Amino acid sequence: MTYCVAMLLDTGLVFLSDSRTNAGVDQISTFRKTTVFQKPGDRVLVLQSSGNLAITQTAVSILRDAIEAGGSREGAPKMHLMNAPTMSEAARCVGDALRELHRRDASALKDFGVDFNASLILGGQIKGESPRLFSVYSAGNFIEATADTSYFQIGESKYGKPIIDRVLRRTSSLNEAVKCALVSMDSTIRSNLSVGLPLDLVIIKRDRYAVARHMSIDSDNDYFRGVRSRWSEALREAFSQLPDPGWLSAVARDTTD
Amino acid sequence: MTYCVAMLLDTGLVFLSDSRTNAGVDQISTFRKTTVFQKPGDRVLVLQSSGNLAITQTAVSILRDAIEAGGSREGAPKMHLMNAPTMSEAARCVGDALRELHRRDASALKDFGVDFNASLILGGQIKGESPRLFSVYSAGNFIEATADTSYFQIGESKYGKPIIDRVLRRTSSLNEAVKCALVSMDSTIRSNLSVGLPLDLVIIKRDRYAVARHMSIDSDNDYFRGVRSRWSEALREAFSQLPDPGWLSAVARDTTD
Numbered sequence A, B: 001m002t003y004c005v006a007m008l009l010d011t012g013l014v015f016l017s018d019s020r021t022n023a024g025v026d027q028i029s030t031f032r033k034t035t036v037f038q039k040p041g042d043r044v045l046v047l048q049s050s051g052n053l054a055i056t057q058t059a060v061s062i063l064r065d066a067i068e069a070g071g072s073r074e075g076a077p078k079m080h081l082m083n084a085p086t087m088s089e090a091a092r093c094v095g096d097a098l099r100e101l102h103r104r105d106a107s108a109l110k111d112f113g114v115d116f117n118a119s120l121i122l123g124g125q126i127k128g129e130s131p132r133l134f135s136v137y138s139a140g141n142f143i144e145a146t147a148d149t150s151y152f153q154i155g156e157s158k159y160g161k162p163i164i165d166r167v168l169r170r171t172s173s174l175n176e177a178v179k180c181a182l183v184s185m186d187s188t189i190r191s192n193l194s195v196g197l198p199l200d201l202v203i204i205k206r207d208r209y210a211v212a213r214h215m216s217i218d219s220d221n222d223y224f225r226g227v228r229s230r231w232s233e234a235l236r237e238a239f240s241q242l243p244d245p246g247w248l249s250a251v252a253r254d255t256t257d
Helices: A053-069 A087-111 A161-167 A174-191 A222-241 B053-069 B087-111 B161-167 B174-191 B222-241
Strands: A003-009 A012-017 A020-022 A028-030 A034-039 A043-051 A118-126 A132-136 A142-144 A151-155 A199-205 A211-217 B003-009 B012-017 B020-022 B028-030 B034-039 B043-051 B118-126 B132-136 B142-144 B151-155 B199-205 B211-217
Touching: A003 A043, A003 A118, A003 A132, A003 A174, A012 A043, A012 A118, A012 A174, A034 A053, A034 A199, A034 A211, A043 A053, A043 A087, A043 A151, A043 A199, A053 A087, A053 A118, A087 A118, A087 A132, A087 A142, A118 A151, A118 A199, A132 A151, A151 A161, A161 A174, A161 B174, A161 B222, A174 A199, A174 A222, A174 B161, A174 B222, A222 B161, A222 B174, A222 B222, B003 B043, B003 B118, B003 B132, B003 B174, B012 B043, B012 B118, B012 B174, B034 B053, B034 B199, B034 B211, B043 B053, B043 B087, B043 B151, B043 B199, B053 B087, B053 B118, B087 B118, B087 B132, B087 B142, B118 B151, B118 B199, B132 B151, B151 B161, B161 B174, B174 B199, B174 B222
Parallel strands: none
Antiparallel strands: A003 A012, A003 A151, A012 A199, A020 A028, A034 A043, A043 A118, A118 A132, A132 A142, A199 A211, B003 B012, B003 B151, B012 B199, B020 B028, B034 B043, B043 B118, B118 B132, B132 B142, B199 B211
């Protein structure tokens, strides 16, 4: 499995993904799940992927090939991520790549009992638009983050969801979003063996049309180590500060049932 | 869906379950998922259930019927929850009930595309033994909590797992376990619509062979309301105390990728 989270804020976008791919615990590998497409000054797009790695890697290849062919090669789609006029057209390119792959591979996969399983997140900003964020499903259809939704997750999303629900708002700063994503990832890593370091972090500032920061975070990253230990400590401290229930006092041996 | 958690401690056991059952969001009902079997001074057993309600309710009926028949009715099993000499024999009774139900219902369910899906947690103490905790699968097989495992969860378990992993130990007090279970439940309720109030809480003290406390916790429960709001506040406070990453300073516009 994998865990990717992408956050859409008033001031930009934050993307964080782990890099562990596994087929059973004895076969764990590290692969990048984040791909950046940028034309500085014009657009920056970030694609995160979860699901069958053979499918998601090939989908990214199809998208890259389409850009290289530039609409000139016969049969290549004319629209691609680097010339799509809007983010929703770009999301459609991603969906189309999945659909092409489905036509090509799905029945062969089915013969081996493998589901066609791929989820992608596409976010970024194209000149003339605000930053936008999309979640693209295996079937190639997609949804967009609205004012009420400030984030999308794919993969092992549940462990890390509560902290995001509690602290993230559209108005959160990029720094807050990075912190929140790291805490969410930490909770996931602690509870699920199939999600692991290193992490890929991409930060995009609004109206810059370029990546502000793209870094790999490993166990030796001082900031992440600090966040992990401080957060654990703070949680245990906060937990110990909660008052005890009075339900086990002497008079409480009666039952309400 | 549902969420149940059961914790095994040096000093006893804590069980918490929600009571929402749903078949799509427009059809949400409240059902008890916790059943207590006790013979004060001899044994106390608590059963929590998750999965297809028609299956788990009938499994509980089979277990009750076996007790009422008391081994006297023809065809009724001689061993039941109230006379099993050990907790592992009791867990086997629960597994056998699921297997009987599987033989009876599984193929009819399959005709309607319904999986035979039921998970149960059985915990408690029988005189002569320490408190023990079991997780029983649909197939009727089961595992027991060992020294390394102080809890089991069934149903929507992932949202509420990180906080348990961080704070619960075998040596935690019953009060700490109750707090931890309520915080874990709160995280789950906030992130998942299909888990909801009221909650069923059962506390068992070691070597008492009776329920110490069995109560229903609804949104008007003062302690639970306090824990929810204090915990939210404490988390947001702890989060805001985490230092910001320095990755967005002026010099940080280079990328490492």
